[in-house]
Amino acid sequence: DIQMTQSPSSVSASVGDSVTITCRASQTIYTYLHWYQLKSGKAPQLLIYAASRLQSGVPSRFSGSGSGTDFTLTISSLQPEDFATYYCQQSYSPPFTFGPGTKVDI
Amino acid sequence: EVQLLESGGGLVQPGGSLRLSCTASGFTFSSYAMSWVRQAPGKGLEWVSAISGSGGSTYYADSVKGRFTTSRDNSKNTLYLQMNSLRAEDTAIYYCAKDPSHTSSWFADYWGQGTLVTVSS
Numbered sequence: 001d002i003q004m005t006q007s008p009s010s011v012s013a014s015v016g017d018s019v020t021i022t023c024r025a026s027q028t029i030y031t032y033l034h035w036y037q038l039k040s041g042k043a044p045q046l047l048i049y050a051a052s053r054l055q056s057g058v059p060s061r062f063s064g065s066g067s068g069t070d071f072t073l074t075i076s077s078l079q080p081e082d083f084a085t086y087y088c089q090q091s092y093s094p095p096f097t098f099g100p101g102t103k104v105d106i
Numbered sequence: 107e108v109q110l111l112e113s114g115g116g117l118v119q120p121g122g123s124l125r126l127s128c129t130a131s132g133f134t135f136s137s138y139a140m141s142w143v144r145q146a147p148g149k150g151l152e153w154v155s156a157i158s159g160s161g162g163s164t165y166y167a168d169s170v171k172g173r174f175t176t177s178r179d180n181s182k183n184t185l186y187l188q189m190n191s192l193r194a195e196d197t198a199i200y201y202c203a204k205d206p207s208h209t210s211s212w213f214a215d216y217w218g219q220g221t222l223v224t225v226s227s
Contacts, residue, residue, distance in 0.1 A: 001168065034213045036151070043201060043217035044143070044151065055215065087151050091212035094156070094165035096141075101150040 002026050002090050004099035011104055017078045021102045023071045023088035032092035035064055035073045038101075039084045047086075048073060075104070108132040108216045110202050115221030122192050122225070128185040128202030128218055136160070136180035139205035141214055142187050144198035144223075154200070155187065158210055165212075170196075192225045199223075 003026040013019050023033065031051035036044040046055045048064035051071055061076045075082055083106060088099040114126040128140070142154040155176040156165045164176050175188040185202050199222050203214030 038145075038151065043219050044203075044214075045217075046206075046213070046215050049206070049211075049213060049215075085150070089151075089153065089213055094212070095167045096153045096156065096165070096212050098143075098151045098153055 001095055002029060002093060002097055004088055004090055004097050006086075006088060006099035006102050008102060009100065010102065012106065013078050013104060014106065015078055015080060019075045019078060019104055021073045021086055021104075023066075023073070023099050025069045025071075025090055025092075028068045029090045029092035031067050032090055033064075033066065033071045034089045034091065035062075036087045036089065037082075037084045038087060044087070078104070108204060110204060110216060110218035112200065112202050112218045112221035115200065115223045117224045117226065118192055119227050120193060120225055123188070123190045124192065124223060126187040126189070126200055126202075126221060126223070128187075130183045130185065130202075130204070133204070135178075135183040137208050139210040139212065140178065140185045141203045141205070141212070142176060142185075143201045143203055143214070143217075144196075145201070145220075146195070146198040149198075152198070156205075156212055157185070159205075159208075163210075189223070192223075194225050197223060197225045 035048040052064045085103045141156040173191045199220040201220045204216040206215035
């Protein structure tokens with residue numbers, strides 16, 4: 001099975017800051033990597049798919065990069081609504097595992 | 107508008123069974139793979155299972171393999187998760203989610219609001 005790790009596990013930031021979250025796969029997953037945002041009491045929201053493609057309707061301050069085993073999600077100019085937990089997921093091979101999450105808080 | 111509505115959650119004793127349903131609307135259900143993902147209290151997202159649009163292919167997390175079965179009824183636009191031999195560690199909010207592609211990309215662009223399953227005596 002492919003193991004996914006994320007760092008940091010949590011980060012404190014302020015409105016207007018830029019935040020970068022890293023996701024690493026235990027073997028190459030090419031660009032089969034996706035990012036989600038999860039807020040308490042709400043359904044997860046797809047932000048980035050295929051490592052770098054912005055999902056329709058998602059603000060352009062979210063961006064993704066990487067391929068192979070190392071990936072990043074960057075949120076430029078944090079907004080109050082961005083304080084949430086972020087997860088990466090690989091869809092290269094089953095089981096389609098998630099990373100452990102990165103909490104972005106104030 | 108894509109809508110996914112889970113139902114069937116509740117309180118069940120350890121060793122018991124429960125069947126979750128997810129009723130879909132707003133898209134051609136049979137054309138898309140579907141997934142189940144869960145979140146235990148205070149924990150992160152855990153991928154549980156996925157099924158192809160035809161139902162011919164299914165995949166499971168090691169933690170539920172042999173205990174959970176995913177199926178679908180395309181005539182009813184409904185996804186199911188049959189959960190047997192439930193354990194306390196299966197306590198979670200269970201989400202159903204829709205694949206974004208006709209070709210089964212195995213991630214999700216739309217999610218339901220979730221249904222809570224509590225396994226406790």
